Amino acid sequence: MLALCLSLPCGVALAQDVTLTIESWRTGDLAIWNEKLIPIFEAENPGIKITFSPIASADYDTSLSSRFAEGTAGDLIACRPFDRSLQLFDAGYLAPLSDLAGMANFSALAQMAWQTDDGKTPFCVPVASVIHGFIYNRDAFDELGLEPPATQADFFSVLDQFKADGSYVPMAMGLHDRWEAATLGYENIGPSFWKGEEGRQALISGKQKLTDPQWVLPLEVLARWKPYLGDGAGEHTHTDSQNVFTLGEAAIYPASSQEIAELEAQVGFQIGAFPPPVAEDGDDCFISDESYIGIGMNAKTPHREAARKFLAWLATPEFANLYANALPGFFPLSKSAVSIDDPLAQEFLSWRSRCASTLPFTSAPLSRGTPSLVQETWAAASDVMNGTETPEKAAERLQAVLTAARLSH
Structure with a gap:
């Protein structure tokens, strides 16, 4: 030393x-x-x-x-x-x-x-x-004199105006990969109906079921989306729908915040974002975080x-x-x-x-089981959006999966 x-x-x-x-x-x-x-x-x-x-x-x-x-x-x-x-x-x-x-x-x-x-x-x-929400083409909104929607009624009003104008696909969203319908659709808008963590915790405890109205209603909203997604949406991958938006062909794009850097590097127009519209005016706002x-x-x-x-x-x-x-x-x-x-x-x-x-409701512990509630939610949400299953039947299917998972544990 x-x-x-x-x-x-x-x-x-x-x-x-x-x-x-x-x-x-x-x-x-x-x-x-x-x-x-x-x-x-x-x-x-x-x-x-x-x-x-x-x-x-x-x-x-x-x-x-x-x-x-x-x-x-x-x-x-x-x-x-x-x-x-x-x-x-x-x-x-x-x-x-x-x-x-x-x-x-x-x-x-x-x-x-x-x-x-x-x-x-x-x-x-x-x-x-x-965080999940909606990214939009500011230039397209300005052309039609529109503001980002705050409620579900506002949301469909904006979609209708873009559809009537015909210059843009109202909303770019592919259904081929299936997860988009669940993650960017159901679990994006759903928390405003089931009240975020309050609903998720009630589902975990068994106090609520996926067949309850607050869980079925957002599926009914999703069932109305497809006419606004443009031709071929059922076969579009998420990459396809992203391309439609970044090329300036669509007005709205359901998205995860992790896409921000990628989108900003590709678009040649001004973009903004708005949170999931609430069910009705005056309702509390919830986000999938x-x-x-x-x-x-x-x-x-x-x-x-x-x-x-x-x-x-x-x-x-x-x-x-x-x-x-x-x-x-x-x-x-x-x-x-x-x-x-x-x-x-x-x-x-x-x-x-x-x-x-709020967290996605398909997070643990509800995702523990076979078949997985995550995978089944992908399928149910996409089937509802494609019109091959009713919201009520989809909810019954998901609740059956959840019930089986509870019994197995």
């Missing part, structure tokens, strides 16, 4: 730098982490280096499980919401984070996707959600202290602002107020201040 002090200033830490590896399925975020996020953390935490190591989304779950079993998984783990990450925690692969500094910065709803069913043990820091990504810690990381320091940083207002502006459309879940430079992303985010956030 004396010899070392002769060659180094005494008091300087002698330990070597620690390098932490982040596992993720977000391959497109590599440059953002390397250029905008990691350098800030490393500058504030000398001695800790971060390597962002993404894997293609389709391979992520299988690859990660294999490497956990082999003991080769990274120190920090990007967490998908609900059961996929809960299974990793139950297997002992993710560490509990109950005592992590900063977890109090997240609401109970924000933590719900990354905690045990009893709500007592979080295992991933909530990082971001995506879908938990998307968290980050947890490998329970067997040899760098526990450094990893926890990074996770605590994820809970800070500083990180929330950095992340929100680095990835417009992916919104931090901490209670900290953030301001986003991108106007469209800021518009989506502003809905949180006037609308109540």
Whole structure:
């Protein structure tokens, strides 16, 4: 030690730098982490280096499980919401984070996707959600002198005016991939009918059924959409409908906020956004604020202290602002107020201040069962929109799936 002090200033830490590896399925975020996020953390935490190591989304779950079993998984783990990450925690692969500094910065709803069913043990820091709503062609609206609709009656009035004018497809939405009808249709507009978390929790507890009026009514609304979707909508993929909108051929586009950057890079006209119209004038506003990504810690990381320091940083207002502006459309879940430079992303985010956030009702635990309620909701919503099943029959089918799942558990 004396010899070392002769060659180094005494008091300087002698330990070597620690390098932490982040596992993720977000391959497109590599440059953002390397250029905008990691350098800030490393500058504030000398001695800790971060390597962002993404894997293609389709391979992520299988690859990660294999490497956990082999003991080769990274120190920090990007967490998908609900059961996929809960299974990793139950297997002992993710560490509990109950005592992590900063977890109090997240609401109970924000933590719900990354905690045990009893709500007592979080295992991933909530990082971001995506919000669903409607993006519209401002230029097209201006041409017809229209304003974004606030109610369902307003919404159909706008669609009717675009249909009568004939210059634009009133709404670009493909039905071929099926998930759009559920995610961008039923679960987008539905919370205004079933009152967001109030309805979702009542469904979980068994106090409500999917055949109750508040769950059937949004399906009846969806059944009215198809005449406004343009020719061939039944065969259009989501990419097809996105192209129709970005080419300026459609007025309205049901969308997730995660599409913001992609859309802005392609359109040659002004775009805006509006939240799901409420059922009737004076009703409270609700938005589908879908938990998307968290980050947890490998329970067997040899760098526990450094990893926890990074996770605590994820809970800070500083990180929330950095992340929100680095990835417009992916919104931090901490209670900290953030301001986003991108106007469209800021518009989506502003809905949180006037609308109540809710999770998709097909999130866990209702998605546990065979067949999956998620997949069945895709099918039911698309069948209703295609006119091959009535809203009432679709609701009965979904309730039967939910009842079977309850019996199996």
